[in-house]
Amino acid sequence: MLDDMADTTPAWRSTALAQTIGEIEAQLDLAWARLLGELNVAPGSADETALGWLVVDNPAEHDWRIVDAALDRLTCAQCRSTLTRGPATCQRCTYHHEVRFVAREVDRPNVPAGNEHAIRVSFAVARNRIRYSPRARVGYELILPVLVAGALPTTKEAQAAKALINKLTPEECDQVATFADVERLALGANRERR
Numbered sequence: 229m230l231d232d233m234a235d236t237t238p239a240w241r242s243t244a245l246a247q248t249i250g251e252i253e254a255q256l257d258l259a260w261a262r263l264l265g266e267l268n269v270a271p272g273s274a275d276e277t278a279l280g281w282l283v284v285d286n287p288a289e290h291d292w293r294i295v296d297a298a299l300d301r302l303t304c305a306q307c308r309s310t311l312t313r314g315p316a317t318c319q320r321c322t323y324h325h326e327v328r329f330v331a332r333e334v335d336r337p338n339v340p341a342g343n344e345h346a347i348r349v350s351f352a353v354a355r356n357r358i359r360y361s362p363r364a365r366v367g368y369e370l371i372l373p374v375l376v377a378g379a380l381p382t383t384k385e386a387q388a389a390k391a392l393i394n395k396l397t398p399e400e401c402d403q404v405a406t407f408a409d410v411e412r413l414a415l416g417a418n419r420e421r422r
């Protein structure tokens with residue numbers, strides 16, 4: 229069953245999230261194509277695969293989009309899924325999922341410091357949903373389009389959102405499409421009687 233869940237494209241919780249994920253995936257492809265061009269490596273070649281391993285084994289030396297793009301192009305030797313996308317029990321996928329976070333994150337101009345870090349974490353969580361509980365990932369998935377638009381919630385705002393999310397059941401966490409949905413469910417009239 230875990231194998232069946234791996235590598236499937238999830239139905240995103242909202243059009244905004246689907247569009248944002250698509251945009252970032254296009255940026256990954258562009259960053260990777262640019263790197264291949266700079267190094268004169270042919271797409272689809274054995275050299276491309278070798279370069280991919282070099283990148284994911286040294287993530288701190290590369291921008292996170294390059295690292296995530298490399299991961300998307302490699303196959304896990306242990307579970308045969310796309311690297312990091314296998315079941316949460318696959319040690320090799322788990323290792324590469326964890327070390328990806330040391331990749332470089334450079335904020336875009338005119339965004340609050342830390343915006344890029346928040347984008348890369350939210351994107352990784354959204355695309356590796358089986359590694360996280362519904363309650364752990366819902367906040368990341370809801371905030372991702374907002375982050376890409378250039379905002380970054382304050383700690384206080386994030387804590388307030390988290391407090392509301394904690395009132396939802398796991399099923400509700402998977403159903404909400406917006407923070408307004410979270411608020412409506414968390415503050416709903418019937419909530420106290422549950």
Ligand SMILES: [Zn+2]
Nearest residue numbers: 304307314318
């Ligand atoms: Zn694996």
